[in-house]
Amino acid sequence: MGIRSLLLLLTLVVYVSGRKASAWHGHTSPGSTKIAKFTPYYVPPGAKSYDSSSPLLHFSGTWAESWHSAYVQKTLRSTSEPGASMTFTFIGTGIEWFGNMDKKHGSASVYLDGALAQIVSAYSDVAMKQQRIFWAFNLEQGKHTIKIVNAGDGNSKSRGTVTDIDALVVTWGPPPPPRALRKDLAVVPRTMASYSPPLDMSPRQVPGNQWTLVQKGSTGVHAMQLAIISETHALIIDKVEHNPLTISGHPAWAALYNLKTHALQPLSVQSNSFCAGGTFLSNGTLVNVGGNPVVEDHTAAADFGDVDGLQAIRIFEPCESDNVEKCTIYENHGRIRMASPRWYNTVLRISDGSAMIIGGSRKGGWINNGTTNNPTIEYFPPKSIHDSNGLPIHLPFLVDTLNSNLFPIAFSLPDGSVFMAANRDAMVYNWKTNTERRLPRIPNGVRITYPMTGTGLLLPLSPENNYTPEILLCGGSTIDDTKAGYQISSQDPASSQCSRIVLTEAGIAAGWQVEQMPNARTMPDAVLLPTGDIVIVNGAGSGISGYGNVIGQVGESNADNPVLTPVFYDPSAAPGQRFSSAGMPTSNIPRLYHSVATLTPDGDVMIAGSNPNLDRSEVKYGTEYRVEWLGPDYMNRERPQIVGGVPKLLGFGKTAKLQIRLPATVRQGSSVQVALMDLGYITHAVHANSRLVYLVNSLSSDGTALTITGPPDRNIYPPGPGFIYVVADGVPSMGVRLLVGDGSGPEVDESALKNVLEKTEVDQYEQSKDKSNGDGTE
Ligand SMILES: *[C@@H]1O[C@H](CO)[C@@H](O)[C@H](O)[C@H]1NC(C)=O
Ligand SMILES: *[C@@H]1O[C@H](CO)[C@@H](O)[C@H](O)[C@H]1NC(C)=O
Numbered sequence: 001m002g003i004r005s006l007l008l009l010l011t012l013v014v015y016v017s018g019r020k021a022s023a024w025h026g027h028t029s030p031g032s033t034k035i036a037k038f039t040p041y042y043v044p045p046g047a048k049s050y051d052s053s054s055p056l057l058h059f060s061g062t063w064a065e066s067w068h069s070a071y072v073q074k075t076l077r078s079t080s081e082p083g084a085s086m087t088f089t090f091i092g093t094g095i096e097w098f099g100n101m102d103k104k105h106g107s108a109s110v111y112l113d114g115a116l117a118q119i120v121s122a123y124s125d126v127a128m129k130q131q132r133i134f135w136a137f138n139l140e141q142g143k144h145t146i147k148i149v150n151a152g153d154g155n156s157k158s159r160g161t162v163t164d165i166d167a168l169v170v171t172w173g174p175p176p177p178p179r180a181l182r183k184d185l186a187v188v189p190r191t192m193a194s195y196s197p198p199l200d201m202s203p204r205q206v207p208g209n210q211w212t213l214v215q216k217g218s219t220g221v222h223a224m225q226l227a228i229i230s231e232t233h234a235l236i237i238d239k240v241e242h243n244p245l246t247i248s249g250h251p252a253w254a255a256l257y258n259l260k261t262h263a264l265q266p267l268s269v270q271s272n273s274f275c276a277g278g279t280f281l282s283n284g285t286l287v288n289v290g291g292n293p294v295v296e297d298h299t300a301a302a303d304f305g306d307v308d309g310l311q312a313i314r315i316f317e318p319c320e321s322d323n324v325e326k327c328t329i330y331e332n333h334g335r336i337r338m339a340s341p342r343w344y345n346t347v348l349r350i351s352d353g354s355a356m357i358i359g360g361s362r363k364g365g366w367i368n369n370g371t372t373n374n375p376t377i378e379y380f381p382p383k384s385i386h387d388s389n390g391l392p393i394h395l396p397f398l399v400d401t402l403n404s405n406l407f408p409i410a411f412s413l414p415d416g417s418v419f420m421a422a423n424r425d426a427m428v429y430n431w432k433t434n435t436e437r438r439l440p441r442i443p444n445g446v447r448i449t450y451p452m453t454g455t456g457l458l459l460p461l462s463p464e465n466n467y468t469p470e471i472l473l474c475g476g477s478t479i480d481d482t483k484a485g486y487q488i489s490s491q492d493p494a495s496s497q498c499s500r501i502v503l504t505e506a507g508i509a510a511g512w513q514v515e516q517m518p519n520a521r522t523m524p525d526a527v528l529l530p531t532g533d534i535v536i537v538n539g540a541g542s543g544i545s546g547y548g549n550v551i552g553q554v555g556e557s558n559a560d561n562p563v564l565t566p567v568f569y570d571p572s573a574a575p576g577q578r579f580s581s582a583g584m585p586t587s588n589i590p591r592l593y594h595s596v597a598t599l600t601p602d603g604d605v606m607i608a609g610s611n612p613n614l615d616r617s618e619v620k621y622g623t624e625y626r627v628e629w630l631g632p633d634y635m636n637r638e639r640p641q642i643v644g645g646v647p648k649l650l651g652f653g654k655t656a657k658l659q660i661r662l663p664a665t666v667r668q669g670s671s672v673q674v675a676l677m678d679l680g681y682i683t684h685a686v687h688a689n690s691r692l693v694y695l696v697n698s699l700s701s702d703g704t705a706l707t708i709t710g711p712p713d714r715n716i717y718p719p720g721p722g723f724i725y726v727v728a729d730g731v732p733s734m735g736v737r738l739l740v741g742d743g744s745g746p747e748v749d750e751s752a753l754k755n756v757l758e759k760t761e762v763d764q765y766e767q768s769k770d771k772s773n774g775d776g777t778e
Pocket of ligand 2: 281284
């Protein structure tokens, strides 16, 4: 293919990709419903804007200067001369070009460091100012040159060939990594010799001692919420903000991330999903629930045209193929919505395969209080139980646990009831009888839910432990939750406490068993591995969740002292022998508020996020898009393989015969386990639905066939998606996805559904709020 046809092809690609006439038409802000145009020009704190009038921009050929109050710095340069160019040299990791778009605009060639990067067209049938015409992020940190050359052509509809430049924005990005952490290079693991154990733990050598940490990929939208949706993709959902990834001419706030190629597909979301929760239902459909009001003037000057997300139920139908082009998020509040507004609610799949939606605040804010609290649960699909006819059911626990009780930690228990922890308290909720059984208070004044955020897991269930539930809670804070922001500091220490309770009569009588992590952490993420071990990552050594509230903020972060080294936790070891950081690589990326981590189908841990900011920022602690992959030692060993036989549906108590290949090193008669795992829906350190159930299995005498038996019933594993990992001698295979149960959806109670739509308003908060009152912004 010659240069000419290559250029033509590139031009075509730009045209058909839809940037041409896809201006985002939102509402004017604030409060108005008048249609207006979106102006994407935004300079994140820490980035720098260079106006067209800057002497650092070198123009050659004929350029005219024009003035208008809507231009950046009121000035703009334009040319219609083919070959006229602008050259600008900058130091940074990204560059954005802003200018006008209209019918008179044609195309331009953009060169980066001398190489053609893209041919872009600024043609638009709608006239718009301050549009982002070209952008490149993720450049190597350093000196770069951008050259913009008028191509002298329009498209067939153009009435001209204008190229103009209003402003260039240079993004600096995160601080340069030390050599060992260069992109795509594995961190050299620390050896035992260089590792000095903290005083309060007895280190235990992690088998193999070869954990790796690789930084690769970018999430494009900030990773506030994360769920693995298939063997190849993760779903990432953010709030409305100026992310680099774009859809339909405006920044995206959700994306699908290809775990194998690291490619991104932006997703369109209607309402503000800021601090929503989520779960899969029994039929494999994912629901994303709750959020924040419309973004108005608080998020920079721009208006994204989003709608109120507080009552949103966003439906993401199964998307299992590796081609995700057709996968979308459906939302229609007139037809599907919650009965009440919720921000920071937890969403849990329960034993009938439906979603239990727990608590939250009735509007945005920070620490919850009696005015904002929504001390109820509701279900999706709605249920006619306890005379609710689909409407919210009051939960006294959520009143008694004020103030620090948002994003409750909840797990479905093997008797069908639900464990719930909030603030310093915990209970077991029997949703069938609507009764609470209060558990002993978490010891030593430790609070474990937002904004004193800790994390929690249900420890592995197995036939060997008779599916006895045991809960682990780690981290959080002892800060008094009645204090005002100005009485709290980013330097107030986090808690290092982990607390465990066995949910049997004897276990409850014995109460919480306390142990200490080697480091204090608020906002940690605890990730279950198929081996039954846990790795704890992310978080801060001091401060509190949220941004812009406390004294001693770092940038806008309410927290400081990032904890950069993961901790391994073996729940089955003797107390005092469970924690270790031996051989753990240390990251150089702080992961504070709005960070996430999940096990992947491959068996490593995907770590992303951190954004303690109102909007995208490059000031410490900035908005983090880089992804890290933490590889447990087993990733480097020869691994068992599942080569066939995994059914699409695994019924309760039903058997299936898998074909497997065990490593030659696996001795005859050594243990083979089958881990059925729900990888969970992760946000704000809540790993909703995270679950590991070991399945009854028997290995053929030649070691190539493995008969597995589905979990005994829907209480042990609520029907819905899961991944099967075969674990031999402590080394797991890659995970294969299936649906547990019969694949049917949760029961739809038409009368409850109808009642919710009849008795509740759409977008109540948006309709009722005092216009001068602003929105919630933490
Ligand atoms: C409750 O929280 C909201 C949202 O943060 C805040 O606006 C309000 O002032 C608080 N009310 C009380 C009584 O503290
Ligand atoms: C699963 O059930 C939910 C709730 O009824 C429904 O909205 C969704 O469309 C169903 N998904 C499939 C794949 O049938």
